[in-house]
Amino acid sequence: MNALEIQDLRVRYGRTTVVTDVSLAVPKGRTVGLVGESGSGKSTIAAAAVGLVRPDAGTIRVDGADAVGGGSAARRARRRMQLVFQDPFSALDPLLPVGDSIAEALRATGRRWSRAERVERVRELLRQVHLDPDRAGDRPAAFSGGQRQRVTIARALAGEPSVLIADEVTSALDVSVQGAILNLLRELQEELGISMLFISHNLAVVRYISDEVCVMRQGRIVESGPTESLLETPGDPYTQDLLDAVPVLGERMVFSD
Amino acid sequence: MTTFVPRDTAPAIEGVRAKPRRRSRWISVPGIAAIIGVAALLVIAIIGPDVWIQAATERNIAERWSPAGPQHPFGTDDIGRDIFARVMVAARLSLLLTIGATAMLIIGGLAIGLTAAILPRHPRRALIWIMDMLLAFPWLLLVLFFTVIWDASAAGAMLAIGLAGIPSITRLVYNMASSVTDQDYVRAARVVGVGPLGILVRHVLPNIANPLLVQSAASASVTLLAFAGLSFLGLGVQAPEYDWGRLLNEGLGHLYTNPMAAIGPGILIVFAGLVFTLISEAVAEQPGQGLRALARATRMALLAKVPSRREPVAVSKHDDEAPLAEVKDLRIAFPDGAGGVVERVSGVDLRIAPGEVVGIVGESGSGKSLTAMAFAGLLEAPAIVTADARRFDDIDLNAKIGAADRKRLGVELGMVFQDPLTSLNPALTIGRQLTEVPEVHMGMSRSAARTRAAQALDAVGIDDSARRLKQYPHEFSGGMRQRAMIGMALTGTPKLIIADEPTTALDVTVQRQVMGVLRRAQEETGAAIVFISHDIALVSAFCDRVMVMKDGVAVEMLDAARIREDATHPYTQALIACLPDMKSDRTKPLPVIPADLAAVAVAGDAVVAQAAPGGTAPSHAESAAAAEEVKA
Numbered sequence A: 001m002n003a004l005e006i007q008d009l010r011v012r013y014g015r016t017t018v019v020t021d022v023s024l025a026v027p028k029g030r031t032v033g034l035v036g037e038s039g040s041g042k043s044t045i046a047a048a049a050v051g052l053v054r055p056d057a058g059t060i061r062v063d064g065a066d067a068v069g070g071g072s073a074a075r076r077a078r079r080r081m082q083l084v085f086q087d088p089f090s091a092l093d094p095l096l097p098v099g100d101s102i103a104e105a106l107r108a109t110g111r112r113w114s115r116a117e118r119v120e121r122v123r124e125l126l127r128q129v130h131l132d133p134d135r136a137g138d139r140p141a142a143f144s145g146g147q148r149q150r151v152t153i154a155r156a157l158a159g160e161p162s163v164l165i166a167d168e169v170t171s172a173l174d175v176s177v178q179g180a181i182l183n184l185l186r187e188l189q190e191e192l193g194i195s196m197l198f199i200s201h202n203l204a205v206v207r208y209i210s211d212e213v214c215v216m217r218q219g220r221i222v223e224s225g226p227t228e229s230l231l232e233t234p235g236d237p238y239t240q241d242l243l244d245a246v247p248v249l250g251e252r253m254v255f256s257d
Numbered sequence B: 001m002t003t004f005v006p007r008d009t010a011p012a013i014e015g016v017r018a019k020p021r022r023r024s025r026w027i028s029v030p031g032i033a034a035i036i037g038v039a040a041l042l043v044i045a046i047i048g049p050d051v052w053i054q055a056a057t058e059r060n061i062a063e064r065w066s067p068a069g070p071q072h073p074f075g076t077d078d079i080g081r082d083i084f085a086r087v088m089v090a091a092r093l094s095l096l097l098t099i100g101a102t103a104m105l106i107i108g109g110l111a112i113g114l115t116a117a118i119l120p121r122h123p124r125r126a127l128i129w130i131m132d133m134l135l136a137f138p139w140l141l142l143v144l145f146f147t148v149i150w151d152a153s154a155a156g157a158m159l160a161i162g163l164a165g166i167p168s169i170t171r172l173v174y175n176m177a178s179s180v181t182d183q184d185y186v187r188a189a190r191v192v193g194v195g196p197l198g199i200l201v202r203h204v205l206p207n208i209a210n211p212l213l214v215q216s217a218a219s220a221s222v223t224l225l226a227f228a229g230l231s232f233l234g235l236g237v238q239a240p241e242y243d244w245g246r247l248l249n250e251g252l253g254h255l256y257t258n259p260m261a262a263i264g265p266g267i268l269i270v271f272a273g274l275v276f277t278l279i280s281e282a283v284a285e286q287p288g289q290g291l292r293a294l295a296r297a298t299r300m301a302l303l304a305k306v307p308s309r310r311e312p313v314a315v316s317k318h319d320d321e322a323p324l325a326e327v328k329d330l331r332i333a334f335p336d337g338a339g340g341v342v343e344r345v346s347g348v349d350l351r352i353a354p355g356e357v358v359g360i361v362g363e364s365g366s367g368k369s370l371t372a373m374a375f376a377g378l379l380e381a382p383a384i385v386t387a388d389a390r391r392f393d394d395i396d397l398n399a400k401i402g403a404a405d406r407k408r409l410g411v412e413l414g415m416v417f418q419d420p421l422t423s424l425n426p427a428l429t430i431g432r433q434l435t436e437v438p439e440v441h442m443g444m445s446r447s448a449a450r451t452r453a454a455q456a457l458d459a460v461g462i463d464d465s466a467r468r469l470k471q472y473p474h475e476f477s478g479g480m481r482q483r484a485m486i487g488m489a490l491t492g493t494p495k496l497i498i499a500d501e502p503t504t505a506l507d508v509t510v511q512r513q514v515m516g517v518l519r520r521a522q523e524e525t526g527a528a529i530v531f532i533s534h535d536i537a538l539v540s541a542f543c544d545r546v547m548v549m550k551d552g553v554a555v556e557m558l559d560a561a562r563i564r565e566d567a568t569h570p571y572t573q574a575l576i577a578c579l580p581d582m583k584s585d586r587t588k589p590l591p592v593i594p595a596d597l598a599a600v601a602v603a604g605d606a607v608v609a610q611a612a613p614g615g616t617a618p619s620h621a622e623s624a625a626a627a628e629e630v631k632a
Helices: A042-050 A072-079 A098-109 A115-128 A133-137 A145-158 A175-192 A203-209 A227-232 A237-245 B007-026 B029-057 B083-118 B121-136 B139-150 B154-181 B184-191 B196-232 B244-252 B260-283 B290-304 B368-376 B403-412 B430-434 B436-441 B446-459 B465-469 B478-490 B508-525 B536-542 B560-566 B570-577 B595-599 B606-611 B620-631
Strands: A002-013 A016-027 A031-036 A057-062 A081-084 A163-167 A195-200 A212-217 A220-226 B325-335 B341-352 B357-361 B384-386 B389-392 B413-416 B496-500 B528-533 B545-550 B553-559
Touching: A002 A042, A002 A195, A016 A031, A016 A042, A016 A195, A016 A220, A031 A042, A031 A203, A042 A081, A042 A163, A042 A195, A057 A072, A072 A081, A081 A145, A081 B184, A098 A115, A098 A133, A098 A145, A098 B184, A115 A133, A115 A145, A145 A175, A163 A175, A175 A195, A175 A203, A175 B570, A195 A203, A203 A227, A212 A227, A212 A237, A220 A227, A220 A237, A227 A237, A237 B508, B029 B083, B029 B260, B083 B121, B083 B154, B083 B196, B083 B244, B083 B260, B121 B154, B139 B154, B139 B196, B154 B196, B184 B196, B196 B244, B196 B260, B244 B260, B325 B368, B341 B368, B341 B553, B357 B368, B357 B536, B368 B389, B368 B496, B368 B528, B403 B413, B403 B436, B413 B478, B430 B436, B430 B446, B430 B465, B430 B478, B436 B446, B446 B465, B446 B478, B446 B508, B478 B496, B478 B508, B496 B508, B508 B528, B508 B536, B528 B536, B536 B545, B536 B560, B536 B570, B545 B560, B545 B570, B553 B560, B553 B570, B560 B570
Parallel strands: A031 A195, A031 A212, A081 A163, A163 A195, B357 B528, B357 B545, B413 B496, B496 B528
Antiparallel strands: A002 A016, A002 A057, A212 A220, B325 B341, B325 B384, B325 B389, B545 B553
């Protein structure tokens, strides 16, 4: 069964359609990469999935439950998806200790938590993302960019999601930190069996982390398939353009035009 | 030993220190003054009426209108009551009215502003529209209007001033609240199911509290003056009650016989107003605001004037190949705000030959941008730049740059920044900005400059240049803006183009186009390029030579084409290994920069924590140690 299933999704901002008839599915426990240029509608899909944007048409299902609309069932379904944002600096309330930010997300589980349970769970989550649990009382300013991104991942995990949506989570980070965050995401996926929709414009990163890849352009999915075969023999010229544009270490970039 | 802090860890250290500093908010000049002032006002307001009520009410017709003297510091009034005593007694009423009105306008503004922030779009617009209308309405007129309705009384005046102040506070609260609700952390809270009220209480209020407190104290001082004014006009407090404004009014008639009768209450009004201002000053503790920032700026200005070692260096003309630009033993330091300096670039040597493309690669905080800025002579106070030699062509950048040399730098040096949205002026057309160099620095006529700008846009592949020149930066896409920036560098006769992360905000496909434009510009003009990026693959794919920087030190200089084979420094090797490429093994975890390597000069925790595979995150002790090291 698919953990996340999006069908014929259409989103409009005012009069412009930013996502047109997009269908994609994230199988349980797998990672699907969504790659494309900025403005191609990648992040809009994420926002629509978690309910920050109201879709114009189409269905979004999480573990088979409909996640579109204002009903309590849809709201519950949406809480089964959690979003990790691109910029770890604006994604955390600067005045709130990180432990409180994570504890706030516990409400997405829909259960009641006693104070002691909450504290213990926050410590466990911090350990899970390899941060010192004793730092739960520190404010975000005391953490580096990579550590903040770990905190936001812990916050997303607090809701015990079935699907994790990672929206350009490494593009604001230094390369050395990027590797560590990617490793963490893979490790968490193995441990918890989470399904992941990984959005990025960096083809090398998407290739590394994803089992399947969807290539987006101008609000549509132009091509999708298993990572290796799709990137080795791309069917769409746009995918080929993307591949050609990736700089290779020590290989002089050739400009045809 | 010079202490060393990479830029990245600075916030971490600030965070460690945050607690003690929070307590010391009041231990500053405005803080202490505010505390003393508040104490004085409180004492007068609380015990004033009890102590001075006798003198303030006792009639003594024989001594009416006696001038100021030792017995009556401010003199006496028309029935011989001591004016000083009356001023002291009036303190309570004056302050209560002020605080009452201020509380009204703050609470009202807060309630309406926050409500507006969570309303759906249309009611929100309507509410803000009404508030904006009221904002445009003169407040004095509003007060007069209320006075007509409720008759002149102290309560009426308070209500009037309070209500009249609500629209501006509403606007402030609404603006601040909406900037907070746009943040990702509020979106994150919405995703986990926090309701609008929860978001207001947990996220919005704490984040707007400080500016709001500053505003409250500032409005209190305005309110006080407003009351004094109203009472002075006879619209406020009515006899037999009296506040400072009324006393001012009564004293004014005898300004020539006993000036203290009017000046006395005036002194108290000014004093109270000053105390409110000091409170707001002390609350605005954040850097960049208030008196403190002034003190800090002065300190920095002094630091920057510390004489640097600046022996005149003979420009090495006998080198076999004269470089276009070079720095020797470049050091760049900044004041750390606590009286010391932090060195961000330590002893970098770099020579750039004419037409050469040199890349500088490093992580944030490695000093790569600062090094490039030093080439352009763009670093100004508070940066403290020293170098054994620093020159561009035959301009000695170590010496004071004359007007003629400035002009030459403007023409021969092109800059391309990461974010063209902030480096292009949004209020000017592209044409205005592209004609500046030819018109101002090269002395071309307006039409010739325009032709040159159009040629520059053609050169960077922007079609329909005549129309494009008339457009504003926001009408260009990200890639287009970056092309325009490169075009701007081409409007001069560039010998060196410094490109600082020019494609970091762009997609790979657009990045490739922009790099192509940059390459063509280089080939056509023969300019040298300093290309800065954090992406070692991109740098090696574009440049002739690559300098790897870490923590302000040049780690290694490598031939770009042989970077993988020649890299000997473990940091460079790690940097190459940790970057996923199209051939990375997807079954294995990515290599990360080893902890010992990253920890060498990193005084904080940024890389250490990431690199530790077992997840040994740095403890408080480590961060504290780092903070100590900085202070040393």
